[in-house]
Amino acid sequence: MDSPAAVPGSSGTLRRRKAIILVVFCTILGAAAQILLKVGSRTVDTESLWTIAWSMALNVPLILGLSLYGLSTVLFIHALRNEQLSLLYPLISLTYIWVTFVSVALLGESLSFWKIAGVLVIVSGVALLGKDDSR
Amino acid sequence: MSATMNSILLVLLASFVGSFGAVLLKSGSMRVQGGAISMMLSPRILAGCCTYVLSSIFFILAIRQGELSFLYPMVALGYVWTMLWSKLVFGEPFTRNKFAGIGLILLGVALLNVGRQ
Secondary structure: OOOOOOOOOOOHHHHHHHHHHHHHHHHHHHHHHHHHHHHHHOOOOOOOHHHHHHHHHOOHHHHHHHHHHHHHHHHHHHHHHHOOHHHHHHHHOHHHHHHHHHHHHHHOOOOOHHHHHHHHHHHHHHHHHHOOOOO | OOOOHHHHHHHHHHHHHHHHHHHHHHHHHHHOOOOHHHHHOOHHHHHHHHHHHHHHHHHHHHHOOOOHHHHHHHHHHHHHHHHHHHHHHHOOOOOHHHHHHHHHHHHHHHHHHHOOO
């Protein structure tokens, strides 16, 4: 990141802010991708490796889900170039909250005390991972 | 039951495979100098993407049965592997926060499983 020639007219704070907004957008794309994968996974035929490959390749929700996932990954890589992994990675954990919310709202999944507690503890754990105490 | 043991094991496998994808992407993104095209043609980025696709296939098989809201959060176990590779590959130090974060992730996954029945 320490390039000898500084980019003229760009401030570190602005770049950081843009990277953060981009990553939050990635988490929304990521959650949408998970829902599409779940919907598509129901019609995957696990009879043999051949049927798995075939039923995945022709599966519209899966293809859409993987495409969204790919897009969010590319955007995340782009954001990574401007900011440190340690700052951006915790934001990715927002995806867990969106996925839990949408699974219950759209897929009719159950919501229990243990599920909410588990997700919140995982989110706080992921957030803590990125909080670098060495600097 | 919110998920079978089979689904849980497949999610663990997906998170393990996926953690290598993170290492490849990080390694690739540090090397690439040019724009989006040269990034997409970088062997490490490509290998990282392929690793993610493989991990996704395991994950799709995992979520066929069982609840997404139970199985998806378990993907966070990938952070535990990633932390290990960050230390071994990039020499990133283990810090108190990282230990605490990994502890919380493991606790969270345990809490999810308490409510599995």
